[in-house]
Amino acid sequence: MRLTTLLATAAIAATSLAAQAQEHSFRFQSSDPAGNPNFEFQQGWTETLKEMSDGNVVVELLPVGSIVDYKETQDAVGAGIIDGHITDTSYFAGKDPAFGLIANPVGAWSSPAEMIDFVENGGGAELMNELLNPYGLEFIGVSTPGLEAFVSKVPLEGVDDLQGLKVRTPEGLIANVFRAAGAAPVNLPASEVYTSVDKGVIDAADYSVFSVNQEVGMNDVAPNPVYPGFHSLPLVEVSMNKAKWDALPDDVKQMFRESVKRFQQTQVDSLRERDLAAVEEAKAGGEITVHDWSDEERARFRGIARGEWEKVAAESQMAQKVYDTLNAYLESKGLIQ
Template sequence: MILKTTTAALLAGLCLSGAASAQEYSFRFQSSDPAGNPNFIFQQGWTETVTEMTGGKVSIELLPVGSIVDYKETPDAIAAGIIDGHITDTSYFAGRDPAFGLIANPVGAWSDPAQMIDFVENGGGKELMNELINPYGLEFIGVSTPGLEAFVSKVPLEGVADLQGVKVRSPEGLIANVFAAAGANPVNLPASEVYTSLDKGVIDAADYSVFSVNQDTGMNEIAKHPVYPGFHSLPLVEVSMNKAKWDALPAEIQDQLKASVKAFQQTQVTTLKERDLEAVGKAEAEGITIHNWSDEERAKFRAIAQEQWAGVAEGSPMAQKVYDTLTAYLKDKGLLQ
């Protein structure tokens, strides 16, 4: 895998000088993605980056979802020492505290991966993550994301008003609540039924995946009015490990692990964005009409979503803290009135 210039600079600056040192630390991580999935392949690249950045001192074995424990049980397995860490969508732990769901995917908050990443790295997000996961015996190392999902639609959508009455496939919970508040009619369907449901008119639109995946799976062929960039869903993927084992690492190794996650993040986000742009060109050549919402319309959707975030915030003290930090960040950046 070819890393971008910025990633290469990180590698050059943080790799140990001289020949590779003997392995000193060996860890086992479990992913929330299956083997062969594009995201899992990026994550495997991260383990190689770790080896390179640490001069061979750290080795990480990455296992696909479900290899050792269920994807929702990885925090307990990490605390118990069954595995050492995970790369996972943080929203899977919303049942433990609604704060996990709110920080993982505050529907409508982000219009670009860079916004979410900046919130985590510079806007209080990483501190919130550690406050959330430290009690479970975990330490937050860094963040990545597959990117902002596009929106599949058979009908033209130029803004929030056009969502009125539109039958939208969405998961239950926060995202469905936001769409309902925006005037759409959410329909809960498994991903396997989205294509046929669109084709048969059971639904008009769908929360599904990033643009390149939607294009590759033929979604845009039957729903010729996608919204790109999307306006709704961008998942936070955390890289965390056992806190006691993290605390026992030398500061130099900790710094290298953080830098390795940053390199992984940059590679994943940049590569998937490039694939999306290539897919956009292909879609436009095939006569598909792509709709890009204005900043004003995105702000309208975000304001509607804020009311639903506030409802989630009532679920726990930590959820309220996430809500307060998130909305303060968005207001400071001019993304929320």
């Protein structure tokens, strides 16, 4: 009888463990398409998490648009339609301008490390949860595809060279900052940038990271790129349904955080290496001059941008809180005066 009882108890325990493992299966949706390099890094995160948990925490990562539109994932996660998402936070600026300001405070960052430190040690993570929790989401961690380079036909050594520059930018904060810096923003779709630069319709463009610009030939028609860039670095969040997060054991929560940190480091380091290789390729050709703005010129542009951040801050209570926290961080690091 004892043996029978022990076997029955073991069977119940095994069933319980299996049920626990099943509880830790999730579906996340990305804002990137399958095959995109960023999506591949995100898939690497799911593999890391599975390995760390001995197969007990499994995330099925779906490409953009699989369940809902990329601008609807926040609502879908909050409603439990999907369990989480990996996405550019700026997509939700329509809900609160604070999302746009924290996602890409144009001109604030000169490297991914600065933005990451702000999120992890400067109050950014707390702001993200203050923003996300009311929508039923929990912020887990951050990554980024990197600081965009700047495409230019003419030499740009600093802010003064932006005067009158016809520059392609998306509408919104980026265009407003460049306009405040003296440039003449032009709103064009990405598909028209190469031709517009080549034909002289525009002088410069906010387009992509250096390696992408080099790959598509953008630097050939605009041989004065600025690298590292000085304007745009997107915050990509990894978040999940808050109720499901709260129900997780502490050790599983820790595995989520640690695996996202590994994903972040892998993505940032790999893309930086790709950019540096592209820079060397561009320089070796002898026809492209890579310009690197001084810390002083970057600070000048950041100071101009702050005036535009301030306008966004006036639009909501949370935007003001993001503005105050961001400025306090930048001042503490000597990045702004």
